[in-house]
Amino acid sequence: MSWDEIKKARSRLSREEGAVIRDWGGRVPIALIYPNSYYIAMSCLGLHALYRLLNSYSGVVCERVFWEREHQARRSSPLSLESQRPLTDFAVLAFSISYEVDYINVAEILKTSGIPLYAGDRDGRHPLVIAGGPCVTANPLPVSPFFDLLCIGEGEPIVPTLLPILADGIGGERGELLRTLSSLPGVYAPQYQPATPVVRQWSNDLDNFPVASTIVTGDTELGDLYLIEVGRGCNWGCRFCMVSSTFSPVRFRSTDSLIAQAEEGLKYRRRLGLVGPAVADHPQIEEIAVRLRQMGAGLSVSSLRIKPLSRILLRELAGGEAQTIAFAPEAGSMRLRRLIKKGISEDDILEAIDMVAETGVKQLKLYFMIGLPSETDDDIEEIIRLVISGKSILDRKQSGARVIIKAAPFVPKAGTPLQWLPMAPLAVLNHRLSRLKNSLQPRGIKVNSESPAWSEVQAVFARGGADVAGVLAALEEASLSGWRRAVARCQPDVDFYAHQRWHAGQRLPWAIIDSGIAKGRLELELNRALSG
Ligand code: SF4
Incomplete structure (x- = not known):
């Protein structure tokens, strides 16, 4: 002890x-x-x-x-x-x-x-x-x-x-x-x-179970916020995203319940963090944001969809001292955004950035994935071009806002339409990340990235079978070198789990789970993705 x-x-x-x-x-x-x-x-x-x-x-x-x-x-x-x-x-x-x-x-x-x-x-x-x-x-x-x-x-x-x-x-x-x-x-x-x-089980009345900060402490990442869960699930169906298979159907808490939680939260913190995969999709989100601001709350939201984007919500966030607005275009080219079913055009993205420029928010965060299926170097050039265009809008409006890019390798996840597709090879991911950094950082755009090597470990866990447990048992040190030594000893098929395309007919390791989303529907979405 x-x-x-x-x-x-x-x-x-x-x-x-x-x-x-x-x-x-x-x-x-x-x-x-x-x-x-x-x-x-x-x-x-x-x-x-x-x-x-x-x-x-x-x-x-x-x-x-x-x-x-x-x-x-x-x-x-x-x-x-x-x-x-x-x-x-x-x-x-x-x-x-x-x-x-x-x-x-x-x-x-x-x-x-x-x-x-x-x-x-x-x-x-x-x-x-x-x-x-x-x-x-x-x-x-x-x-x-x-x-x-x-x-x-x-x-x-x-x-x-x-x-x-x-x-x-x-x-x-x-x-x-x-x-x-x-x-x-x-x-x-x-x-x-x-x-x-x-x-899979889900709760059919969220208002019976208010979810907010149960313990308030300053010793945590979001310690200045009182967090409130607005809803669960998301209707947009992006093809890489696990939210549908783990949190569907879409459910929102009632306005009254959210206001009651906010009243409680304001006893502890001046600022409220609204949490959920699709906070802005709450049918009364504008009314809620206005009422929370009238109660004197500062507001923060984890990430906003680019389209539809509410001017009223943006205004209330900016007025409520939101330091950062985060969007997730996920891909630079329209072709790849179509493949993942992001449903937004370049004009939508630039228009959203223009709206942010008018709010006075000081930081814009943009999330992208690299190594998406069929991605080429040209798609990376499209990210670079898009980000530079966005930054010039902010500069033109003299908003003074910083731009930060968060780039994460695509990892195929169980229960999604892209679950059968491979993650890109590490050499390709490293090359494309370097290209992003070398092009954007000299222009004052910070690029944060997830490590491709750790993303490969994540992919093995995401699509792995029970044999992967042997690697965890053999692990002597929680580091990449420790992982590689344990893999060398246990010999799981890392390439198969992370980097191979799987046939739609093969039995999936997670077939013992019924997520509520039919395999046929996922296959249909996969075929739509691949046929463009
Ligand atoms: S990525 Fe976001 S918008 Fe797309 S399905 Fe997932 S939660 Fe919804």
């Missing part, structure tokens, strides 16, 4: 508002684990929602656990934040996983905590290990051998059926408990393969 970690936990707790500190007596202790740092985790609304939901049961004590750099460096096991207990003290470990690459940290957390990594090596003496989150919902296979249970879909409809049975049976025979839990909707127990695919 590290006194440094205990001191740090207590100091963090002292800067938080909203943490739940409970006596353990007679309660089921659940560790809610976010496999990344506190700084990143505490800006994830999914974690806040689960913390609130689990602690709403009086028979439960739910405490948070994070994975910090110092754990990695010392290979030491993390303690819970609230009572600074080791993971072996908990009856249940519930992992909330947002990103595939965090699978590496999941394996490290279990290994360093002295808990057998593989579910088959655990029994009633060990905590029950559960996971959920969008990447696990899309394709749980690469981590499935480690978990007793995987939650497929949203937590709100799954937890109320799962928790009472789990709490009753946790001290009893483990196999019997798992068999019972595996029959619940949305619960996948890898040791008890289901006869039919596990159906």
Whole structure:
């Protein structure tokens, strides 16, 4: 036990508002684990929602656990934040996983905590290990051998059926408990393969489950904001995007519920962060933005669609001290935007930038993907040309706004129409990223990029099968070189998972999941993409 970690936990707790500190007596202790740092985790609304939901049961004590750099460096096991207990003290470990690459940290957390990594090596003496989150919902296979249970879909409809049975049976025979839990909707127990695919669960009335910052702290990425979830799902159907297969159908919270949450949030923070994949699509978004501003709130939105773009919403964001407006054109050429079904022309993009120039917002962020299927060097030139045109509009209007480009390699994701297509070779991605940087940075446009090598790791997790778990088990160091050594030892087919085109007829590793979107529909969209 590290006194440094205990001191740090207590100091963090002292800067938080909203943490739940409970006596353990007679309660089921659940560790809610976010496999990344506190700084990143505490800006994830999914974690806040689960913390609130689990602690709403009086028979439960739910405490948070994070994975910090110092754990990695010392290979030491993390303690819970609230009572600074080791993971072996908990009856249940519930992992909330947002990103595939965090699978590496999941394996490290279990290994360093002295808990057998593989579910088959655990029994009633060990905590029950559960996971959920969008990447696990899309394709749980690469981590499935480690978990007793995987939650497929949203937590709100799954937890109320799962928790009472789990709490009753946790001290009893483990196999019997798992068999019972595996029959619940949305619960996948890898040791008890289901006869039919596990159906993704979603909540049909979001107003029953308000999701906002449960704990307020300044020690996180978005620490100056009180976050409020506006809705889930998205109707635009971009062909690379996992939102449809993990969060459909589209649902929005009512205006009254959002205003009520904003009133609560303004007790803690002056600025509100409106969160969701398609915030601007809320049917009353303009009215909501105006009312929030009248309440004295500053506003921020994660990313706006380029079309339709509301002048009123932009005005309220700018008036509400939004520092940055972010758009995602995703591709520079119309041909590739058509392929991914982005549905926006170059004129739409430049018009949106023109509208931003008039607001006085000081930073414009543009998201692009590189290595999209059929991309050539000419498509990269189109990104460069488009960004330079956008920057000259801002300069002409003397807006003084900085332009930042975020470039990420295309990674095929399970459950999307592009799931059968390959990621581009690393040499091609590196060459195109250099071209972007060399052309844009001398013109004062900052280019931030995701590492192609780490994106390849992400692709292996996104389309991988259960054999990939062997690499995670063999990993001795959470670094690219550690990954490569483990791959050399375990020999999974990295090229197949990341870089090969798959036939539409072949069985997909994630065929045990029913996302609610028919394979035929995805195939149809794929064919439309490829036929232009
Ligand atoms: S990329 Fe954005 S707009 Fe497109 S489907 Fe996903 S969430 Fe919707």
